[in-house]
Amino acid sequence: MNKIPEHVAIILDGNGRWARSKGMPRNYGHTMGAKNVETICRACHNMGIRYLTVYAFSTENWTRPDDEVKAIMKLLRHYLKTCFTLARDNDMCVKVLGDISRLDEDMRETILRLEEETKDYGGLHFQIALNYGSRDEMLRAVRSLVADRESGKITGEIDEQVFVSYLDTKGIPDPDLLIRTSGEQRLSNFLLWQCAYTEFYFTDVHWPAFDEKELEKAVKSYGERNRRYGGI
Numbered sequence: 001m002n003k004i005p006e007h008v009a010i011i012l013d014g015n016g017r018w019a020r021s022k023g024m025p026r027n028y029g030h031t032m033g034a035k036n037v038e039t040i041c042r043a044c045h046n047m048g049i050r051y052l053t054v055y056a057f058s059t060e061n062w063t064r065p066d067d068e069v070k071a072i073m074k075l076l077r078h079y080l081k082t083c084f085t086l087a088r089d090n091d092m093c094v095k096v097l098g099d100i101s102r103l104d105e106d107m108r109e110t111i112l113r114l115e116e117e118t119k120d121y122g123g124l125h126f127q128i129a130l131n132y133g134s135r136d137e138m139l140r141a142v143r144s145l146v147a148d149r150e151s152g153k154i155t156g157e158i159d160e161q162v163f164v165s166y167l168d169t170k171g172i173p174d175p176d177l178l179i180r181t182s183g184e185q186r187l188s189n190f191l192l193w194q195c196a197y198t199e200f201y202f203t204d205v206h207w208p209a210f211d212e213k214e215l216e217k218a219v220k221s222y223g224e225r226n227r228r229y230g231g232i
């Protein structure tokens with residue numbers, strides 16, 4: 001395979017539809033979807049992809065029925081705990097994107113510990129977007145920027161470099177390839193700033209069924225693209 005994207009971002013969509021297609025409750029889809037994240041982490045690591053970012057829970061997903069939100073949070077809590085071993089085994093540095101202040105305290109603690117304990121692993125940089133919304137991220141960035149300007153912490157011109165240093169994705173290169181599973185062709189408030197020149201790949205395959213072979217197809221499609229960045 002030629003031309004491997006450095007950073008792959010994935011909108012994990014279709015857990016509910018996948019479960020329904022099997023005559024199972026939506027939450028079963030979330031369980032199997034969470035399992036699949038592990039599979040794809042390993043696959044990325046094997047393929048030499050350096051950065052993987054997954055959209056796990058959006059700022060809008062709180063509007064779902066209470067029992068579904070509770071079930072997803074329970075799964076995420078469990079997933080974050082198993083992530084320590086996954087990170088160690090796969091040399092993964094883990095970061096959470098999004099506003100974690102709305103999460104329960106024990107989850108916030110696990111996240112901070114996970115980020116701290118894995119910060120020196122350099123094989124795969126793995127970002128989980130959790131209570132993430134791109135508009136929220138940009139607003140939070142602007143608010144801290146204004147506060148730092150008022151306190152004199154930053155002076156001089158506010159250019160792109162300064163602005164991106166206030167985003168949750170600070171220090172992470174923009175995605176080269178964005179994958180969305182399950183047929184929908186929209187960003188749903190994911191990485192709006194960062195995806196300015198990202199290549200998009202949409203597939204009808206639901207997230208729990210998106211395996212290494214499907215990832216290879218997406219990467220192959222990426223390899224055939226001609227990125228021009230506004231040039232000729």
Ligand code: IPE
Binds near residue numbers: 057
């Ligand atoms: C993605 O699957 C998981 C989350 C958004 C949390 P969905 O739950 O959106 O599944 P569909 O799109 O309803 O099938």
Ligand code: IPE
Binds near residue numbers: 055058184
């Ligand atoms: C996007 O999926 C959010 C995540 C995958 C976390 P949704 O299922 O929430 O998006 P819409 O509602 O179809 O746009």
Ligand code: MG
Binds near residue numbers: 013014015
């Ligand atoms: Mg969905």
